Amino acid sequence: MRRLIFALLLIPPPLFMAAPAQAVDYQPGSQIIVNEPNPTFGSSISFTEIFPREAMGGGHTPQYPNQPNTQIMCYQNTILVSVFWMNYLKDTVTPIGDGFRQAVTYSGVLGGPTQSAFGFLNWESGEAQCRAYLYSTYMQHQEQYQIIWAILDFNVGA
Numbered sequence: 001m002r003r004l005i006f007a008l009l010l011i012p013p014p015l016f017m018a019a020p021a022q023a024v025d026y027q028p029g030s031q032i033i034v035n036e037p038n039p040t041f042g043s044s045i046s047f048t049e050i051f052p053r054e055a056m057g058g059g060h061t062p063q064y065p066n067q068p069n070t071q072i073m074c075y076q077n078t079i080l081v082s083v084f085w086m087n088y089l090k091d092t093v094t095p096i097g098d099g100f101r102q103a104v105t106y107s108g109v110l111g112g113p114t115q116s117a118f119g120f121l122n123w124e125s126g127e128a129q130c131r132a133y134l135y136s137t138y139m140q141h142q143e144q145y146q147i148i149w150a151i152l153d154f155n156v157g158a
Contacts, residue, residue, distance in 0.1 A: 030149035081123035
């Protein structure tokens with residue numbers, strides 16, 4: 001499923017559910033899993049990702065060396081308060097069958113200031129609703145595109 005790079009920027013804030021996490025499978029078999037149960041403001045978070053082998057294809061070009069990537073966007077009352085990106089740890093990539101790979105991301109901290117294309121954001125405290133996107137970026141005819149492999153909505157406690 002090909003998407004322009006701006007697709008992530010245009011997806012509206014998530015409407016969150018009562019369950020702690022809900023995954024959207026854009027590419028059958030792809031997943032994002034939160035490794036820490038019940039994440040809270042100020043705590044570290046990492047993800048286990050399952051993706052097809054071709055998700056790593058963009059990593060063979062100098063523009064996109066570590067594919068796929070994970071973008072996390074967090075909201076408080078539909079106001080964007082945090083955007084950050086995570087890559088997977090290369091030594092954690094393992095084949096799991098049917099052409100799929102599994103990997104674990106670096107850890108990131110939930111909350112605090114971030115600088116992004118949206119400007120300066122500062123998640124000062126409190127709970128938030130977050131969405132993680134697992135995606136790969138590639139170039140075709142001098143245009144930048146993304147393939148979204150999976151989306152995960154999750155809540156962060158205060």
